[in-house]
Amino acid sequence: MAPEPNEDDGRWQEAGDHATSETIPTDAIIRGTDVVKEYETGGQIVRALKGVDFGIAPADFVAVVGPSGSGKSTLLNLLGLLDVATSGDVRLRGRDVSTFTDRERTRKRKETIGFVFQSFYLIPTLTALENVEMPRMLDRTPTKTRQRARQLLERVGLGDRLDHYPDELSGGQKQRVAIARSLINDPDIVLADEPTGNLDRDTGDRILELFDELRRDENVAVVTVTHDDYVAEAADRVVTLIDGRIRETESRRANFEEGPDP
């Protein structure tokens, strides 16, 4: 397979001479080279990622697809600094993440990453507004945090549900709260692992639409694992994982206008 040519402003380059060549942005926030991840369960070693290269640039919109068990969640965990690679090189803004202590990784995660999960994981004792504030609750800036949380909830269309508890919200509304929560720390990247997995088709489509809007409005890169076809159209790139290897990377970057939105 031939590497794809640089398409636009030269931010793309070849990923070297790996078997799975990929286009990786040069100004990547996080980038990985020949990343391997193994799990050990019951004395058996499972190789979930078998040497993949990746990179996420600012305001990227990347869809990760592939069959179940192909390593999509594993890849997202590495991107989100929730886990460390068994081998290979993962760098956050040029810094080798394997040198980070747990404390540093936690701090970087807070500064850089937002998470959206398939099962929302909202805290049932907190209202929508408080759930959005939650990542910043220990920051002792309650007034600023509340302002921003309110703004984000309004942005995702829940301005009238601020004081509702999670069990008073529909699945789509819960996921919107979760998306607002993922943005409260002004991250560079939002990682979403099958965010539409528990939603019906229409609701899921609207959630993905929201992601597409947000990554431009909020200047945040979005990496989402999905089975949804809609994403294939919306995403800049579609990364297909099969059995721990990247099989193809489809770049649709050219479909979007570059530069600041009006």
Place this chain on the structure above:
Amino acid sequence: MAMSWLRRVTGRFPSVVIARRNISRARTRSLLAAAAIMIGVVAIGAIGAGGAAFKESQLDRIQEQGATNVYVSPGFDKEDRYFDRTDLMRIDETVGGAGIVATESRSMEYRVRSNRQRSLSVTYLDDPRRLHEVAVGEIPANWRRSAVVSSEFAAEYDLEPGDRIVLAPETDEGETAEFRAYRVTAVLAETQAFGVDQVYLPIEATGDRRYGQVRITTESVEEAEAAAAALREEFNGRKDTLIVFELTSLVRLFKSIVNGINVFLAGLGSLSLLVAGVSIANTMLMSVTKRREEIGVLRAVGYSKVDILRILLVEATLLGAIGAAIGIALALLVVLAANAIFLGSPFAFTSGSILYLVGAVAFGIGTSLVAGAYPAWRAANERPVEALRG
């Protein structure tokens, strides 16, 4: 605005807010855990502080009865079973400035009427005023053939100064008693003090100036202890020439017995706190197991291990604090009652009882903190990837 003010305050202590919400989530379970702590706190607080009040009341009684006095009598190794003038001088020298009063006690027959007599205890001494206060009448410098009687005795036999009482030394079976009349010259004031005899006679009346007991009066419990120690050192080096008895040693014995019992009972109370600790640990373990994913999310969005640890410890502590607060309120009621019964006023808290109450609260909260440590540590160290693998 009140709301925003409240928010600013609670915003300062977010872990408390989070903890409070979590506690109210599983209300029944939380209440049961807090109730266990409450029982422990009540047990320790009520037993300890109530016991302290009881001890104080008994101590007061002993003090009143002359804990500043030291009593000395001839020891088993003393050849003569009495003190003579030389002995008294040596004792006087040994105790320095303290006032000494030598007495001799004997049983006598008191003839109430010509056909009725009873046995009573008589104290011979130089001057009764050095031991007791006089209520009516007076004691002449030379009070030979006079008697001084206690107020009780005077009341019982309707005596007043000027009356005569007829006494005889106790005799063995068969011997005839030699009765002599004494004029009552004074009646002593009523007193609670320990060791007040019924009738006092001048030492000359014994005929031999031998004393069976010496009382040493000091100004304070410490002086009494010092005097007793000096006497023991001077007289009881190799042989037990003196029996030295001071109420302070009784006080000390009593204190150590009551303290021992109190500590033992409060220790039983602490056992109930141990059970409470198990309950808190169990509650917290269930809670963190149920919230495994939630804690995983907290970790994912940037809460450090220490943050999680703190939140959960605050939660356990809050559970304990709720239990301890209710417990101390109940314990206070018990102690107020104990104070009222033993010390005459519900608010007569002794430093000992306050110590027990404070200790009970501290112990209750401390138990919760320790009990919450393991669940909190386990939850904080769970890898978020594992928690979130669903």
